[in-house]
Amino acid sequence: MTPTDTIYTFDDVKREYEKYILRPQDRQLIESAYKFAEMKHAGQKRRSGQPYITHPVAVAYFLTQLHTGPETIAAGLLHDTEEDTGTGNNELKEKFGPTVASLVEALTKIADVTHKHDLHIMAEDHRKIFVAMAKDVRVILIKLCDRLHNMSTLQYQPRDKQIRISQETLDVYAPIAHRLGLYKVQLRLEDLSLYYLKPDEYQKIERDLAAKNESLSGALKRIQGQITDLLSKTGIPFQISSRVKSIFSIYKKMQAGHTFDEVYDLMALRIITDTENECYEILGYIHANFKPIPGRFKDYIAMPKPNMYQSLHTTIIADSGNVFEVQIRTKEMDEVAEEGVAAHWRYKEGENYDPKKEQTEIEDKLHWFRDFVSITN
Template structure:
């Protein structure tokens, strides 16, 4: 009988990996719970809620057993008396290595706060070069911490939100993990610029009913047309996240000019059907010249693939539409994490890391630059996201 608080995690894992070692996951959870016994979060909750939350985030993007176990154990070396040797003995060298990769450096008393942050980021990137799963754990760790950031002191909120916006959100974007990137961006935005965040929330709320009516009408129309040509498709509305809207307004566009506040997403079974749906859409509604992008033929560097088009509906509204297969959708949501969905044990092959030229650049700088802050400044420039 598994502990009841562990069941939601196990159910998520079972949904994509029935071969997972559930007993070993339970062993890791109980080990972490004992190690963190008596420790509390800033929210007043038992500390074990945090590693469990991190593991659930990773299960939501389909990670392997080793990564889930490392997530449950990721703070035991940093925050308790457990050593890496003990972890290696109990759970094996791979899991100990993953935990080491996300553990902050000790003995940095001689450095100021900025230098400590820089050295810890440098360590994280080095560990990431050895095993990319390190950064997936770190991103999930940061996301869970951001969800409870309101319990931290105001100065700590700003500092953490700024680092999230500068490093972790664009890093998630570069790795193609859009669902984590967008939430990190929006939460950081809320803490860094609360008034602007509220302003955009109010603008969206004011227009919501009107936009939903337009989108629902268009989706119903499209569903009927696809039924006529016997193409099985999942059609849904996809709202833009707040930070994306804010950046467009910063670039000089008014709220009224941002017509893609909600996009329509069409998911089909084959690549051939993607292009058939595109042709059908362009026969129903008038495409806007210069607004078509084929990321299927030419995928983004972060592995993202979809067809994008913007059309004028029969009501004169602009509609942004994305078309992709289910496999493309999985990669668009989980990026590099998709590589581990059906694998158990072992790192990703080096070819996977080689696909990311920006990571090679960062690692080359690491060898050349002695100054950790200079390294972090270079990382920020290299990571700045090219938004899809």
């Protein structure tokens, strides 16, 4: 994944949050936060030359992709106002309420501590400080989105800073994204870090992957068609898609002694169904009709990963002789696999939406988060 400095506008953010945030007062909170941040950052520029406001807007956009709530998005828009514009926390509390102010305050404290210790702090200690100070998972979501945008615009920084920030991202931020099951965020952070830390290796894998993709695409379409035909006759509801392994994941396997051609799961098929039982039924049909590779089956449904990931993994040989990984899971498992903890913290709003009830749910989930903090520490 090469860096792409996409410039998001507040209209982009608005279009996304209006899909799931319906209450006028919640929408108003976000709009007010944007106007306030725009005013406070007026005249400030990023190293790219773009107005500074493009950064908090990008952070807010990434937060909408995780379906976070209005207060989290507002805090994302305001996250640099204390540190970079001298805005007091009391002013934020008066204008946007205690929750938004407390999220921004936590982000400011984390930034202050990590900046002071930048050159001396060990990665593990950095992670501990970060997670312990966050206390609220929403702070971590904002910080990860902040780092994701900073990595996406790292090409404007001097080389020594590119290396330092990329190493820190790989050592601190990507592992936290992994622990929270934020798969897409983790992969983007890892690939962007590798792009700056090992540019030659990155580009070689990228070229090899493009060539392999071209040679495998026909075989992939064939086996996808065969599995579709097979499962269509069973009456089991399913959706099938394919994915390509990330460059960083391939790099890690090669560092462990594998050659590029020995990375079996370069391309994987993903089958989504409705129930757990149907996952196992589909696995039975796959194994009965295609040759599975011994020792490559993993049951993460019975034994979920620590970050709540669940799926069945098997590796099969197609009639073309090509090897493909097949992942089988339910829709709910897929949501967690793609969004991790964010799938459980997604802002939900309906006719009976009650902020107090939502707060109770957050408190319940904080028990899980406190366990995460103690494990990380």
